[in-house]
Amino acid sequence: MGTVPEHDLGLREERLRRLTASVPYALLAVSTGLTLATHGPLWPRHAETLGLAVVAAALMWTMTGLKPRWASRPGLMPAFVAALVVMIAVLSTRSVWFAGFFGFTGYIYSWQFLRGPWRLLGVAATAAVTITAYMGGPPDPTPSSVLLHLFFAAAVVVLVVVFSQLGEITEERSDERRRMVERLRETIRENEGLHAQLLVQAREAGVHDERERLAREIHDTLAQGFVGIITQLQAAQRAEARPGEESRAGAAEAVDGDRAEWRLRVANATRLARENLVEARRSVHALGPAPLAAAPLPDALADLTAEWSRLHGVRAEFTATGPARPLHGEVEAALLRTLQESLTNVSRHARADRVGVTLSYMEDLVALDVRDDGAGFETGPGWGASVSEPPGEPAGGPESTASACGDGPNGGFGLTSMRQRVTRLAGTLEIESEPGAGTAVSVTVPAFLKEDPGERSPRPRPGHR
Secondary structure (H helix, E strand, O other), X not given: OOOOOHHHHHHHHHHHHHHHHHHHHHHHHHHHHHHHXXXXXXXXXXXXXXXXXXXXXXXXXXXXXXXXXXXXXXXXXXXXXXXXXXXXXXXXXXXXXXXXXXXXXXXXXXXXXXXXXXXXXXXXHHHHHHHHHHOOOOOOOOXXXXXXXXXXXXXXXXXXXXXXXXXXXXXXXXXXXXXXHHHHHHHHHHHHXXXXXXXXXXXXXXXXXXXXXXXXXXXXXXXXXXXXXXXXXXXXXXXXXXXXXXXXXXXHHHHHHHHHHHHHHHHHHHHHHHHHHHHXXXXXXXXOOHHHHHOOHHHHXXXXXXXXXXXXXXXXXXXXXXXXXXXXXXXXXXXXXXHHHHHHHHHHHHOOOEEEEEEEEOOOEXXXXXXXXXXXXOOOXXXXXXXXXXXXXOOOOOOOHHHHXXXXXXXXXXXXXXXXXXXXXXXXXXXXXXXXXXXXEEEEEEOXXXXXXXXXXXXXXXXXX
């Protein structure tokens, strides 16, 4: 069932109001017309009737049409209704048609313009006038005639009161619905404003989150990749400088070894650059790390550990415990990036001889532990943002690659990035270190499973415990 448009409802209400306002004039015109048509060609009497009808119409028009503000004057309306009842009585003496039709105007205006007991008085006076006209004059002085007269008058008063009360209740409910509709419109307007504000906030939050994501990805891919490239190129420069020095000493065999090391370092830097370019492209498209696209999480971490050990000449061992299972992409990415950052900090600052990496699958958690036997540092207030970097001068000195990449003790983004990733997963990040006793980084996150069961399931490679 279709609903009526709001504009059409307003037009219908306006038409009904105008129709209701014209009813008294229509009743007066009908009464006058019937009187003229049924009483013969008595023109002097008809002229008097027309004159009285014009006076009655002028009275109604003055009070309701010409001066509608007068309706708010409490002392003026009773006088108007009294004058109208008198006009009904006078016209009813001219013809009973006025009592039958125009008499209803007295009921309408009495209930519309009077308040309290004045309403009943106006209705009762109109009923007394019209019933008297219906019955051909005042009742005979007998109990039965008087009682019959009063009975008809009382019945008319009761009917008028009942129907008028129903009309008032209907009008009050209509007004209440109108107010409710207006409040609803206001609420909708407020909700639209709130919705627009939420959209703006959501858009700003999305932009902020995307900026944070890009910042983490840039640090975890480009920055760390550049660190590796710089490290390899610096090693190549040192290897290139040594042959000239040692050739003067007659060490011909060392020249070939240094050239081989130089070629290896340059090849490593080239490979790191290519891998870095792939990671950068995946970051732009919000894809997961490339190692996780090609292998399960334990294998990806094991490969990362082995490759780091090969590049930096530091012994590193990887161990996986517990039944491996496919985890959500963000969980696996957070664990991979945490290992990358931890190993990068070990190579920059720890001067370690051995590193141990452990991936532990528990019932509802997964943990990653990275331990080294390096220099360590004080973990008191004010220590640097890098995981394995003590406060003060970086271990590598002024030419440290950490300083070159903006990840020094006072301005590093590595620990911040790690904490952001772990916090997004409702996990924990703990760092323990002492000078001379090495550093331990422990990350624990909920073991959220992959949403798509069709995705690859990580299987630990042989030898993982």
